[in-house]
Amino acid sequence: MILKEKAVAEIKSRMVRYPHRKSAILPALTVAYRQEGHLSPALYREIAKIIEVPYIEVAEAASFYTMFPKEPVGKYLIQVCHNISCALLGADSLIHYLEEKLGITKGETTPDDIFTLISVECLGSCATAPMMQINDKFYENLTREKVDRILEELREQARNGKENTV
Amino acid sequence: MEKKILFKYIDDPLQVNIDTYMSHGGYKAWEKVLKSMKPAEVIDEMKKSGLRGRGGAGFPAGMKWSFIPKDSPKPRYLVCNADESEPGTCKDRVLMEHDPHAVVEGMAIAAYAIGSHQAFCYVRGEFAYPAAMMEKAIDEAYSKGILGKNIFKSGYDLEMVVHTGGGAYICGEETALLNSLEGERGMSRIRPPFPAIEGLYGCPTVVNNVETLAVVPQVINMGAEWYAAIGTEKSKGTKIFSLSGHIKRPGNYELELGTKLSYLMNDLGGGMLDGHKLKAIIPGGSSTPFLLPNQIDTPLDYESLAAAGSMLGSGAVIVIDERTCMVWVIERLIHFYKHESCGKCTPCREGTGWLEQLIGRIEAGEGQQGDLEKIDSICDNILGRTICPLGDAAVMPIQSALKLFRDEFQYHIDNKKCLVKTEFEFK
Ligand SMILES: Cc1cc2nc3c(=O)[nH]c(=O)nc-3n(C[C@H](O)[C@H](O)[C@H](O)COP(=O)(O)O)c2cc1C
Numbered sequence: 001m002i003l004k005e006k007a008v009a010e011i012k013s014r015m016v017r018y019p020h021r022k023s024a025i026l027p028a029l030t031v032a033y034r035q036e037g038h039l040s041p042a043l044y045r046e047i048a049k050i051i052e053v054p055y056i057e058v059a060e061a062a063s064f065y066t067m068f069p070k071e072p073v074g075k076y077l078i079q080v081c082h083n084i085s086c087a088l089l090g091a092d093s094l095i096h097y098l099e100e101k102l103g104i105t106k107g108e109t110t111p112d113d114i115f116t117l118i119s120v121e122c123l124g125s126c127a128t129a130p131m132m133q134i135n136d137k138f139y140e141n142l143t144r145e146k147v148d149r150i151l152e153e154l155r156e157q158a159r160n161g162k163e164n165t166v
Numbered sequence: 167m168e169k170k171i172l173f174k175y176i177d178d179p180l181q182v183n184i185d186t187y188m189s190h191g192g193y194k195a196w197e198k199v200l201k202s203m204k205p206a207e208v209i210d211e212m213k214k215s216g217l218r219g220r221g222g223a224g225f226p227a228g229m230k231w232s233f234i235p236k237d238s239p240k241p242r243y244l245v246c247n248a249d250e251s252e253p254g255t256c257k258d259r260v261l262m263e264h265d266p267h268a269v270v271e272g273m274a275i276a277a278y279a280i281g282s283h284q285a286f287c288y289v290r291g292e293f294a295y296p297a298a299m300m301e302k303a304i305d306e307a308y309s310k311g312i313l314g315k316n317i318f319k320s321g322y323d324l325e326m327v328v329h330t331g332g333g334a335y336i337c338g339e340e341t342a343l344l345n346s347l348e349g350e351r352g353m354s355r356i357r358p359p360f361p362a363i364e365g366l367y368g369c370p371t372v373v374n375n376v377e378t379l380a381v382v383p384q385v386i387n388m389g390a391e392w393y394a395a396i397g398t399e400k401s402k403g404t405k406i407f408s409l410s411g412h413i414k415r416p417g418n419y420e421l422e423l424g425t426k427l428s429y430l431m432n433d434l435g436g437g438m439l440d441g442h443k444l445k446a447i448i449p450g451g452s453s454t455p456f457l458l459p460n461q462i463d464t465p466l467d468y469e470s471l472a473a474a475g476s477m478l479g480s481g482a483v484i485v486i487d488e489r490t491c492m493v494w495v496i497e498r499l500i501h502f503y504k505h506e507s508c509g510k511c512t513p514c515r516e517g518t519g520w521l522e523q524l525i526g527r528i529e530a531g532e533g534q535q536g537d538l539e540k541i542d543s544i545c546d547n548i549l550g551r552t553i554c555p556l557g558d559a560a561v562m563p564i565q566s567a568l569k570l571f572r573d574e575f576q577y578h579i580d581n582k583k584c585l586v587k588t589e590f591e592f593k
Contacts, residue, residue: 065332
């Protein structure tokens, strides 16, 4: 099993809240993604077993939802909003700045596996643009100074093996 | 004018706690409804209030609730739509983060009105924090006997569940949302049957936006007449506007419907960022047609914005200044709609892809004569020809831009470059 006991328990506790077990697929994928950072067929198989639905139903749903990476990513997944409100306030320059600071281009992971950088569609933080999401947390009204500080803190956390939680 | 009904306690950091919420009169409406009102009376009250859906379409809330068949033996479901993904829109999140109990209470009252004993709040997956705040609020309500079995000893049971999505704009569309909630891919369904007849798990279902539901307790507490006296003749009450883009003080502002756009932008928003000149405004989220600077005094209500050639939509006002290339704006938007099309209908799936290619090549300086006519024709062939309105949503800003800024697109094709172009720098 890849899913830890805690994750399995959470999936089961969520499952019973629905009139139909299939509804638990998305919550289960979310739990699995939070634990592993990305999804995989092995996880679909485990989820299918827990919820007691065919494997294909889990895989089919998972392939639709872009929020869950399907390949391994760094410890911190940086998702910069590139949609209109953020773009008007310099989201593209924010992405370039991050590319330079991290020494990677959009879509890549740093060699130490700490950061993956991607850009995404609107995250609902339009009035606090520009913004980025790192794992589950939103970072808003970004400035160069703020970005520097955030990256520094996360590097420090990664060195100490701490989790970045909401 | 600014008028805080939904935002009355938005700045109180303790409002998220049930005790504070209750000390501000919270759950009084829920108790009143359970103890002294019949479901039909609640629906009547909502009808009288004139409250219209705040998720985009503006459908009257009370009327929607009344469509639930009275005699159906099936269970009924109430779903709160917290998918909030229309670019520019960031208001539901604020309500869930700062006043989650108002959303819970509104959901509860709506559920009772339609005879539902199970309510879901579908929160977009990226909103981990708002979803956590909703879960906390629901847990607190259960622990006080405000949700669960035999609520306020009325004999009424209500279960409430937060369901998080997986990052798909289409899941804000109500039928795609229902599929997603059932564990399916988030693809829209053909209507009819409408959700009121066959919604979640094939049962009668009402889907309402967060903001629509959050104001329901106040309507019950203060009365339909009170609510109906706010706003204009046909657009009742207040609405939250998410102000973003090239504006000095972006933010979420609650206004009486019918307030002038200029009041929002200048008096509340502080005017244009760095004193630049206004070029265009998207008044109701990225799928609504543009307004021009000479329309800045348009009242923000459903009818006035329609008369001005646009829509109130989700109330997301995006301000664009003179330094901005409109081809670039449209490229951003069509990229979004292409990415978010669920792929079910051919016109939307293929059409958004073709539009992205054509607009992309114009923006890249590789546009050809005739491209604009091709775009016109593709837009015509998407509009109104898809199962859900995502196709329309993709087309409306493009058609509007081609009408209002056609010269700029033509310049791009003729000269292989932007008429104006700024690389916007973040601070
Ligand atoms: C592509 C698309 C996306 C939508 N996204 C949302 C959304 O994020 N939130 C929302 O409340 N309504 C959204 N809607 C509107 C819903 O389909 C539905 O009309 C609304 O939730 C009903 O609630 P209301 O009557 O309270 O406005 C969307 C519609 C479409 C076509």
